[in-house]
Amino acid sequence: MFNNNKNKQTAGDDKQTGTDRNGQVEQLLVPDLEQNMERLQRFLGDGADIVCRMLTHRSFPNQRYTLFYMDGIVDGASIGTMLLGLLEDANKVTEDTEGLYTHLIDRSIAVGKIRSATAIEEVGYAMLEGSSVILVEGSLKAILIDTTGGESRSVEEPTSQTVVRGPKEGFTENLRTNTALVRRIIKSPKLRFDYKVIGRETRTNIAVVYLQGIAQDDVVQEVHRRIDQIEIDAILESGYIEEFIQDKAFTPFPLIQNTERPDAACAGILEGQVVIMVSGTPFVLIAPVTFVKFFQSSEDYYQRYDISTFLRFIRVASFFISMLLPSLYIAITTFHQEMLPTPLLISLAAQREGVPFPALVEAFLMEITFEILREAGVRMPRIIGPAISIVGALVLGQAAVQAGLVSAAMVIVVSFTAIASFVIPAVNMGSAARLIRFALMILGGSFGLFGIMSGLMVLLAHMSGLRSFGKPYLLPFSPLIVSNLKDTFIRVPWWAMRKRPIGMSSNRVPNQHRIGGGKRPDPDQEGA
């Protein structure tokens, strides 16, 4: 409604109109500089951050021109050099036929990337993205100069996925920095960046990154298709995109991976995954992804394979502990006491003697308490930190046990569960375990081991039905691909992982092998 009205009105005001690609009426530039300036100002809403500088060229004294840019989102240094070049332009015009417009483009502007535009809207949107604009009197075209810049965070160590060994660079909020970080790692001409703009109001830049020939073509097309279908007014974080493009709407499991680490993103690209970068967030999306990927850290590939395999087992065990331990404790203490050795049973029973609640309620209380503590830890101002830990550890833990509100064993169970949940490298998989935990606790409290088993069966059926961009979530376990098992919950040495994951990357023959055969270190061979 609003748009239509505005278009009608402007169309009435100015006769100089045309239609753009979307069929919308747009205002074309007119020869009159003053009128163009006024219309551009009006289009951008006369903000105080719009800088407008009127200039004359010494070779064209009768033709004025204006430099427009938005302060703060342009690169100060480029503006400086450009202004200097324009003001000090000593180039003599050799031919009279050469207009100021052409002269400026060809000889004066000291910036690499320029283009021209004919409509006020195009000029305005370019300025909103950080371009500078030169309007020339008498010319129907404006010069757009790419001076995008302004303040942004520098490349720092990622905070969410830390490693002991490995690169310490992390993505930033700046899309250009992020693409450069990837380019710097994969110096291949096959690396493709497809750019898109999404969000009616935010006009957020998005880059789809993949290696041509290694990523599967249909996956890349599917990523494009799904992103193009998004209709939204604003994209503030890659999470917006994730919810639009994931295969199944209702599932606790993440169907798209995210990372803050360029090396992890590149590892994905090199295995045929597609990376989606969103301007304004350091978290890039990686798809398609399988269940096991969430238990792998990029550090696994930098450390020796034996310790990596061990750590992966620890992570999987932690996932199951974080999901199952409270419910198992409830189920066994409530329904299956006979499973426990007698001394342990007696000690547990003695602890629970004064506790006024059934085990299920007790566990729920403690779990919710922990979730509150955890959330408080994330949200609180940093200065209050110690207070929270004192209250949390002493009052809610020790004092609650001494007061007989909860049993000590339950505190141990809940704390262990909590610690285990932090071991999973992917935070979103940890969240899945957190949510499932509560459902399983209810099942365990009402149906014992039978209920937990039922819950696990439903979970397995659910996971068997999940897909990420058409790839079965449980790959390579189901459907079983034996050669892919080398990099799942175990990791074999690099020289033994000759093939890229089958099914995930393109299966054109020359791309299959990433490592030459027979590269196993063997000291005896060298002498011979």
Place this chain on the structure above:
Amino acid sequence: MITPRQLASTVILFLIGSSSLFLLGGNADRDAWISVIIGMLAGLLLLSCVTLQIQKLEPDRNLIEIFKLYFGRIIGFMFGFIYIIYYCYKCIRNVRELADLSIMYLLPDTPLSMIILMICLIGGYAVIGGPGVFFRMVEVLLPILVMIYVVLFILLLSAGLIDLGRLLPILEKGFKPVWDAAMPEIISFPFGEMVLFLMFWRYTAEDGDGTVMRMTIKGYIFAGAFITIMNIITIGSLGQFAGWSVVPLLQATTFVQLGNILERIDPLVSLLLFSAVYVKLTAYYLGASIAFAYLFRVKLRIAAIPVGIGIYVGSFWFRSYMHQVNVGFESNLKFHFPIFQIVIPIVLLLVMLMRKKVRSRGNHAGDD
């Protein structure tokens, strides 16, 4: 689409299914394992000469479609319908086995109706996902379950419970009781139950070189060997008691004590049996739902609801576990199941062969 490996996995778990609950061929006492081998070989003959042949003649149709094609609309519908009843009944038996097992070993105080409801719901959830989801699920479950079984066997062995001397003397009373125990009971349960796969084979990705047949038979032989070994272990550890106890395998594991850490592992073992029986009942539930969907031309998701309700209500027909086992072993295995597993498939195969012959003769006549 189902991969051949998923098919084999499902055949294995389906056959192991609830057969580990009972001492198969218990009438043959310590020679039960020989009965199992005989039953397995006879079942293999039935599978490769009848059931798989039907599939080979019509690789892209399931049983219901084959019935409709060869017996006409009305008789085909009737045959399809009684097979839905048969699948549902088999499913009901498994639901009851699972429910009663749970009440006996895990949840003595929980009402039966609640447990049956839970079982129907978790079965239904997998069924609604369709055959793709179910078969993928089984592929993941199989290695886990086989691993646990192996650990269990090792535990039984290391606890010194297995004494193969209990199998001796072999064939003490001659061959007749062994043969009687195998025919037709062990064919009917579990080996003849492969007739259910007539509902699933057509979903397998076939590359035209008999992969379906090969993988099915491989899975069958693996499962047969597994069941035989389990039988030997049960007899070896319990001896004469094996025939008397409610669930012999569980009985055997109650004697296992893992140091002082786990006093009794039988709840864990019952979970193992739980998974296998769950796979079996879901397979039947899925088969019945697919049959229902084809017969009444509705979507699988919709078909799963009436079938599920039927299974839930039908489960209360048995008065107790003993009643269920008794009905099963005394009458079903001897008289009822062979009709569905042997008689009807053979009749169907003969009709198919005859029609094919008539048709090919007709074609020849046309050529002349």
